[in-house]
Amino acid sequence: MASLCFSPSVLSCKIKPPITGFRKQRLSLFVCRAASLTFRDLDADDFRHPLDRQNTLLLRAIPGLNDIGKALLGTVSEQIMLLENIGTSVLVSENQLPELHYLMVEAARILNIEAPDLYIRQSPVPNAYTLAVSGKKPFVVVHTSLVELLSQKELQAVLAHELGHLKCDHGVWLTFANILTLGAYTVPGVGSLIAQRLEEQLLRWLRAAELTCDRAALLVAQDPKVDETRIVNSV
Numbered sequence: 247m248a249s250l251c252f253s254p255s256v257l258s259c260k261i262k263p264p265i266t267g268f269r270k271q272r273l274s275l276f277v278c279r280a281a282s283l284t285f286r287d288l289d290a291d292d293f294r295h296p297l298d299r300q301n302t303l304l305l306r307a308i309p310g311l312n313d314i315g316k317a318l319l320g321t322v323s324e325q326i327m328l329l330e331n332i333g334t335s336v337l338v339s340e341n342q343l344p345e346l347h348y349l350m351v352e353a354a355r356i357l358n359i360e361a362p363d364l365y366i367r368q369s370p371v372p373n374a375y376t377l378a379v380s381g382k383k384p385f386v387v388v389h390t391s392l393v394e395l396l397s398q399k400e401l402q403a404v405l406a407h408e409l410g411h412l413k414c415d416h417g418v419w420l421t422f423a424n425i426l427t428l429g430a431y432t433v434p435g436v437g438s439l440i441a442q443r444l445e446e447q448l449l450r451w452l453r454a455a456e457l458t459c460d461r462a463a464l465l466v467a468q469d470p471k472v473d474e475t476r477i478v479n480s481v
Contacts, residue, residue, distance in 0.1 A: 283468055288358040290414040293461045297454035298414070305451050331377060331387055335365035346393070349402040350386070353466045357406065359413050362386055364405070366393065376408045376420065384412050403463040403472050410462025416455050 285292075291299075338346045343366060354361035362376075363385035372392040378384040386408045393401060411420060464470070 295457040298458040301451040335367040338364040353406040406466035407459040407463040410459030
Protein backbone atom coordinates (compact mmCIF):
# COMPACT_ATOMS: atom_id res chain seq x y z
CA MET A 247 0.00 0.00 0.00
CA ALA A 248 1.10 3.54 -0.68
CA SER A 249 2.01 5.95 2.10
CA LEU A 250 1.64 9.72 1.88
CA CYS A 251 4.09 12.57 2.22
CA PHE A 252 4.20 16.25 1.37
CA SER A 253 6.82 17.69 -0.97
CA PRO A 254 7.91 21.34 -0.71
CA SER A 255 6.04 23.94 -2.72
CA VAL A 256 7.63 25.05 -5.95
CA LEU A 257 7.77 28.83 -5.80
CA SER A 258 9.62 29.76 -8.96
CA CYS A 259 12.19 28.57 -11.42
CA LYS A 260 14.07 30.26 -14.25
CA ILE A 261 14.61 28.30 -17.41
CA LYS A 262 16.73 29.30 -20.39
CA PRO A 263 15.66 27.91 -23.75
CA PRO A 264 18.23 27.28 -26.50
CA ILE A 265 19.70 30.35 -28.22
CA THR A 266 18.41 30.65 -31.75
CA GLY A 267 20.18 32.27 -34.69
CA PHE A 268 17.76 35.19 -34.64
CA ARG A 269 17.59 36.31 -31.05
CA LYS A 270 18.48 35.36 -27.52
CA GLN A 271 15.50 34.70 -25.33
CA ARG A 272 15.13 34.23 -21.60
CA LEU A 273 12.05 32.50 -20.34
CA SER A 274 11.04 32.66 -16.73
CA LEU A 275 8.50 30.11 -15.62
CA PHE A 276 6.85 30.84 -12.30
CA VAL A 277 4.82 28.09 -10.74
CA CYS A 278 2.93 28.94 -7.57
CA ARG A 279 0.97 26.17 -5.98
CA ALA A 280 0.34 24.48 -2.67
CA ALA A 281 2.48 21.58 -1.57
CA SER A 282 1.82 18.50 -3.68
CA LEU A 283 0.69 15.32 -2.02
CA THR A 284 3.12 12.57 -3.00
CA PHE A 285 2.39 8.84 -2.74
CA ARG A 286 5.36 6.81 -1.60
CA ASP A 287 5.60 3.26 -2.94
CA LEU A 288 2.42 3.76 -4.94
CA ASP A 289 1.44 0.54 -6.69
CA ALA A 290 -0.87 0.27 -9.67
CA ASP A 291 -3.28 -1.90 -7.70
CA ASP A 292 -3.64 0.89 -5.14
CA PHE A 293 -5.82 2.83 -7.58
CA ARG A 294 -6.71 0.31 -10.30
CA HIS A 295 -10.46 0.22 -10.92
CA PRO A 296 -12.12 -3.14 -10.10
CA LEU A 297 -13.55 -3.37 -13.63
CA ASP A 298 -10.07 -2.88 -15.06
CA ARG A 299 -8.74 -5.74 -12.96
CA GLN A 300 -11.67 -7.98 -13.89
CA ASN A 301 -11.54 -7.32 -17.64
CA THR A 302 -7.76 -7.70 -17.77
CA LEU A 303 -8.09 -11.19 -16.29
CA LEU A 304 -10.81 -12.03 -18.83
CA LEU A 305 -8.64 -10.78 -21.68
CA ARG A 306 -5.67 -12.87 -20.59
CA ALA A 307 -7.90 -15.93 -20.30
CA ILE A 308 -8.79 -15.93 -24.02
CA PRO A 309 -7.07 -19.05 -25.51
CA GLY A 310 -4.23 -18.29 -27.90
CA LEU A 311 -4.50 -14.52 -27.50
CA ASN A 312 -0.89 -14.06 -26.43
CA ASP A 313 0.43 -16.17 -29.33
CA ILE A 314 -1.64 -14.21 -31.86
CA GLY A 315 -0.49 -10.97 -30.33
CA LYS A 316 3.19 -11.91 -30.53
CA ALA A 317 2.78 -12.76 -34.21
CA LEU A 318 1.03 -9.48 -35.02
CA LEU A 319 3.23 -7.32 -32.81
CA GLY A 320 6.30 -8.12 -34.85
CA THR A 321 9.44 -6.06 -35.09
CA VAL A 322 8.44 -4.47 -38.40
CA SER A 323 5.01 -3.32 -37.16
CA GLU A 324 6.45 -1.87 -33.99
CA GLN A 325 9.26 -0.07 -35.82
CA ILE A 326 6.80 1.48 -38.28
CA MET A 327 4.64 2.78 -35.44
CA LEU A 328 7.69 4.09 -33.58
CA LEU A 329 9.27 5.88 -36.53
CA GLU A 330 5.97 7.26 -37.80
CA ASN A 331 5.34 8.95 -34.45
CA ILE A 332 8.74 10.23 -33.40
CA GLY A 333 9.63 11.22 -36.97
CA THR A 334 6.77 13.72 -37.11
CA SER A 335 7.00 15.05 -33.54
CA VAL A 336 9.18 17.25 -31.34
CA LEU A 337 10.82 15.72 -28.26
CA VAL A 338 10.13 17.70 -25.09
CA SER A 339 13.08 18.25 -22.73
CA GLU A 340 14.45 20.63 -20.12
CA ASN A 341 15.70 22.86 -22.94
CA GLN A 342 12.80 22.43 -25.34
CA LEU A 343 9.29 23.29 -24.14
CA PRO A 344 10.54 23.12 -20.53
CA GLU A 345 7.16 23.97 -19.02
CA LEU A 346 5.66 20.81 -20.52
CA HIS A 347 8.68 18.81 -19.39
CA TYR A 348 8.12 20.02 -15.83
CA LEU A 349 4.44 19.03 -15.91
CA MET A 350 5.36 15.49 -17.02
CA VAL A 351 8.18 15.07 -14.50
CA GLU A 352 6.03 16.28 -11.61
CA ALA A 353 3.14 14.00 -12.59
CA ALA A 354 5.50 11.02 -12.84
CA ARG A 355 6.96 11.82 -9.42
CA ILE A 356 3.53 11.91 -7.80
CA LEU A 357 2.56 8.57 -9.37
CA ASN A 358 5.92 6.98 -8.50
CA ILE A 359 6.83 6.10 -12.08
CA GLU A 360 9.76 6.89 -14.36
CA ALA A 361 8.84 9.72 -16.70
CA PRO A 362 8.49 8.51 -20.30
CA ASP A 363 9.59 10.53 -23.31
CA LEU A 364 7.08 13.19 -24.26
CA TYR A 365 6.54 14.28 -27.86
CA ILE A 366 4.49 17.15 -29.25
CA ARG A 367 2.92 16.56 -32.64
CA GLN A 368 1.45 19.18 -34.95
CA SER A 369 -2.22 18.39 -35.44
CA PRO A 370 -5.53 20.28 -35.46
CA VAL A 371 -7.22 17.32 -33.75
CA PRO A 372 -6.95 17.45 -29.93
CA ASN A 373 -5.55 14.12 -28.79
CA ALA A 374 -3.02 12.40 -26.54
CA TYR A 375 -1.93 8.78 -26.55
CA THR A 376 0.66 6.37 -25.21
CA LEU A 377 2.79 3.86 -27.12
CA ALA A 378 4.84 1.09 -25.57
CA VAL A 379 7.10 -0.71 -28.01
CA SER A 380 8.97 -3.76 -26.74
CA GLY A 381 12.63 -3.04 -26.08
CA LYS A 382 12.09 0.72 -26.33
CA LYS A 383 11.34 3.38 -23.76
CA PRO A 384 7.58 4.11 -23.78
CA PHE A 385 6.50 7.55 -24.88
CA VAL A 386 3.50 9.85 -24.79
CA VAL A 387 2.38 11.95 -27.75
CA VAL A 388 0.32 15.13 -27.31
CA HIS A 389 -1.12 17.11 -30.21
CA THR A 390 -0.42 20.84 -30.42
CA SER A 391 -4.13 21.69 -30.56
CA LEU A 392 -4.64 20.04 -27.15
CA VAL A 393 -1.80 22.08 -25.63
CA GLU A 394 -3.41 25.25 -26.96
CA LEU A 395 -6.88 24.28 -25.76
CA LEU A 396 -6.22 23.29 -22.13
CA SER A 397 -4.89 25.10 -19.09
CA GLN A 398 -1.65 23.85 -17.53
CA LYS A 399 -3.53 22.04 -14.77
CA GLU A 400 -5.85 20.37 -17.27
CA LEU A 401 -2.92 19.43 -19.48
CA GLN A 402 -1.11 17.85 -16.55
CA ALA A 403 -4.24 15.82 -15.78
CA VAL A 404 -4.12 14.52 -19.37
CA LEU A 405 -0.45 13.60 -18.96
CA ALA A 406 -1.26 11.86 -15.67
CA HIS A 407 -4.02 9.92 -17.44
CA GLU A 408 -1.46 8.67 -19.97
CA LEU A 409 0.98 7.84 -17.18
CA GLY A 410 -1.79 5.78 -15.63
CA HIS A 411 -1.73 3.55 -18.73
CA LEU A 412 2.01 2.98 -18.26
CA LYS A 413 1.78 2.53 -14.48
CA CYS A 414 -0.82 -0.21 -14.99
CA ASP A 415 0.95 -1.78 -18.00
CA HIS A 416 -1.84 -0.69 -20.33
CA GLY A 417 0.57 0.64 -22.95
CA VAL A 418 1.39 -2.71 -24.49
CA TRP A 419 -2.26 -3.77 -24.34
CA LEU A 420 -3.36 -0.60 -26.13
CA THR A 421 -0.93 -1.26 -28.98
CA PHE A 422 -1.87 -4.92 -28.90
CA ALA A 423 -5.59 -4.11 -29.20
CA ASN A 424 -5.18 -1.88 -32.23
CA ILE A 425 -2.95 -4.22 -34.24
CA LEU A 426 -4.69 -7.43 -33.14
CA THR A 427 -8.14 -6.29 -34.18
CA LEU A 428 -6.90 -4.90 -37.50
CA GLY A 429 -4.88 -8.02 -38.25
CA ALA A 430 -7.68 -10.45 -37.41
CA TYR A 431 -10.08 -8.71 -39.79
CA THR A 432 -7.69 -9.41 -42.66
CA VAL A 433 -7.95 -13.18 -42.13
CA PRO A 434 -10.56 -14.66 -44.56
CA GLY A 435 -13.62 -16.43 -43.19
CA VAL A 436 -13.29 -17.07 -39.49
CA GLY A 437 -10.99 -14.06 -39.08
CA SER A 438 -13.88 -11.60 -39.00
CA LEU A 439 -15.69 -13.66 -36.35
CA ILE A 440 -12.56 -13.79 -34.21
CA ALA A 441 -12.01 -10.07 -34.67
CA GLN A 442 -15.57 -9.25 -33.65
CA ARG A 443 -15.30 -11.23 -30.43
CA LEU A 444 -11.88 -9.79 -29.66
CA GLU A 445 -13.04 -6.30 -30.44
CA GLU A 446 -15.95 -6.58 -28.01
CA GLN A 447 -13.72 -7.84 -25.22
CA LEU A 448 -11.00 -5.31 -25.97
CA LEU A 449 -13.47 -2.43 -25.95
CA ARG A 450 -14.84 -3.57 -22.58
CA TRP A 451 -11.30 -3.71 -21.24
CA LEU A 452 -10.46 -0.31 -22.73
CA ARG A 453 -13.45 1.39 -21.09
CA ALA A 454 -12.47 -0.13 -17.74
CA ALA A 455 -8.84 0.89 -18.22
CA GLU A 456 -9.91 4.48 -18.85
CA LEU A 457 -11.62 4.54 -15.44
CA THR A 458 -8.33 3.57 -13.83
CA CYS A 459 -6.45 6.29 -15.68
CA ASP A 460 -9.03 8.89 -14.66
CA ARG A 461 -8.14 7.98 -11.08
CA ALA A 462 -4.46 8.54 -11.88
CA ALA A 463 -5.32 11.96 -13.29
CA LEU A 464 -7.17 12.87 -10.09
CA LEU A 465 -4.24 11.72 -7.94
CA VAL A 466 -2.00 14.18 -9.77
CA ALA A 467 -4.42 17.08 -10.21
CA GLN A 468 -5.55 16.78 -6.56
CA ASP A 469 -8.35 19.15 -7.45
CA PRO A 470 -11.88 17.94 -8.31
CA LYS A 471 -12.58 21.36 -9.83
CA VAL A 472 -10.31 20.68 -12.80
CA ASP A 473 -12.64 20.79 -15.80
CA GLU A 474 -12.58 17.07 -16.56
CA THR A 475 -15.61 17.33 -18.84
CA ARG A 476 -13.75 19.66 -21.17
CA ILE A 477 -10.72 17.37 -21.08
CA VAL A 478 -12.81 14.29 -21.95
CA ASN A 479 -14.53 16.12 -24.79
CA SER A 480 -11.18 17.30 -26.14
CA VAL A 481 -9.22 14.06 -26.15
